[in-house]
Amino acid sequence: MQLQNNKIGWLEGIIEAIHDGILVIDHVGVVQLINEEYTHITGVSAEQIVGKLLQEVRPGALLPTVLKDGLAREGVFRKEMTMEYVVDMAPIWDQGKIIGAVSVCKSIPEVYRLNKELKKSRKRVTMLERAVGRIHQAKYTFANIIGSDVQLKQTIEQAKRTAQTDMNILLSGESGTGKELFAQAIHNESKRRVAPFVPVNCAAIPSSLLESELFGYEEGAFTDSNRDGKIGLFELANHGTLFLDEIGDMSFELQAKLLRVLQEGSFRKIGGLEEQTVDVRVIAATNKELQSMVEKERFREDLFYRINTVHLTIPPLRERKNDITEIIAFLLKNEADITFDPETIFILQHYHWPGNIRELKNAIQYAISMCDHQVIRQEHLPDTIKKAFNATQQQSITLQPLEKILNDTERTAIQSVLNQTGTTVKGKKKAAKILGISLASLYNKLTKYHI
Structure with a gap:
């Protein structure tokens, strides 16, 4: 009992x-x-x-x-x-x-309170689904990085090894060199590949808005805020990768909050009281000299060392011009009937490419749209490239013997055509036909130029 x-x-x-x-x-x-x-x-x-x-x-x-x-x-x-x-x-x-x-x-x-919370939760789920739907999911791998340049290959190998870790990475390189391409490839090579890849351009978002984009805010956090609050990019990238492009443009004040997230793995939303824990790998990118900015007190030294765990430098296109024909061939893989004449290839290889890969890609797309036939010639190139090349040629002609100029042009033309036709016997026969010479002459020139 x-x-x-x-x-x-x-x-x-x-x-x-x-x-x-x-x-x-x-x-x-x-x-x-x-x-x-x-x-x-x-x-x-x-x-x-x-x-x-x-x-x-x-x-x-x-x-x-x-x-x-x-x-x-x-x-x-x-x-x-x-x-x-x-x-x-x-x-x-x-x-x-x-x-x-x-x-x-x-x-x-x-x-009523529970119903309100339920509606709020449903809205947050809907916001999350929409936000995830807008995420630029990482679609590029290291196979999409084209080129045989030694420095580029070394950078790729280092990036592949680093991808297997959770270390933060700093990518340095001029605008248009493919920093986001590298970031996506690293993400897809890592154990985080099934989680979100979330990119944000720190230079494209006003400083006053970037904090709310990164960390989100609670409902009613400030005037004109969304009454249901906002999910931040750190929250969206949980278990995945957050790519902070042009981090050198981030305000000094916001750098302090970013540093805390990297150190503690937690943050508070704007207007929030609770700490949120996140597991995010940060890949930062810049076209600025961050070390110089640190010395001028325009970038936090402690943040620099936190994101600079691994530093990868992507070479500009002008330092790996031998890759240009390979890149062109890759860009033309879906344009089977279009080729470049040797003179045009020579121009592209001797242009200085201040916009790097991005500029090359845009130039190829422009030339294809301007070409009425199957062969792209000099007149189909953008005016900026033609003018820059003509100015360079005028200078180089006065500094180099004519024979060397002709030999360089001939060697470049042969190499570019072979890159498109291949080096098999069948490919060499096709190349000889395109170049308008006999197969025997082609073999002689291959020997002469050590191709």
Whole structure:
């Protein structure tokens, strides 16, 4: 008996600890117990109802009906005098028989609050889905980085090894060299490849907005803010990679908050009180000399060393001009009928390419659109390239012997055509035909130029 009483006391303690109103009736409809929350919600005390038939005290009660039909009911609106609440009801079964029924009540304000929270959560999920849908998922791999330059290959190998770690990476290089291409390739080579890759250009977003973009904000955090708050890019990138392009343009004040996230792995939203923990790998990129900016106190020294765990420098196109024909061939892989004449290839190889790969890609697309036939010639190139080349040629002609200029041009033309046709016997026959010389002459020139 003592054990049974202990169990009953234990059960009553559990019921009292529940934050919903609880009422229990036995198999004949007599109220066996209620908790304090039930009294708080309905205004009915234990003295008024316990030990009495529920239907006598509450003539409109539906719980006795549950005893008869054994069917649970949810979200039933009830009102007791001025008290409004919502009730869930269910039968209590024991060995196949209904031995009672239980009623669980929530006050209308509580229901409204929960409904508001549910709507808020649904909106946040919708925001997250939309945001994830806008993410530039990493689609490039190291196979998309074209070129045989020694320095480029060394950078690729170092990037591949680094990708297997969680170390932060700093990518340096001029605009258009392919820093995001490297960042995406590193992400796809890492264990985070199945998680989001989230890029953000720190130079393209005003400093006043960048903080809310990175960390998000709570509802009502500031005037004109979204009433449902905002999910930040750090939160979106959780378990994945956040690519901070042009980090040298980030404000000094925001650098401090970024440093804390990198050190602690946590942050607070604007207007928020709770810390959020994230697991994010940061790949930063810049076309600026960050070390020089540190010395001038325009970039935080502690942040520089935090993001500079691994430093990869991407060479500009002008330092690997031998890769140009290979890049052109890659860009033309879906344009099977289009070729470049040798003179045009020579021009492209001797242009200084201040815009790097991006400028080369745009020049190729422009030339294709300007070409009426299958062969792209000098006149199809953008004016900026033609003018720059003509100016360079005027200078080089006065500085080099004519024979060397002709030999360089011939060697470049042969190499570029072979890059397109291949070096098999069949490819060399095709190259000889394109160049307008015999196959024997082609072999002689290959020997002469050590191709």
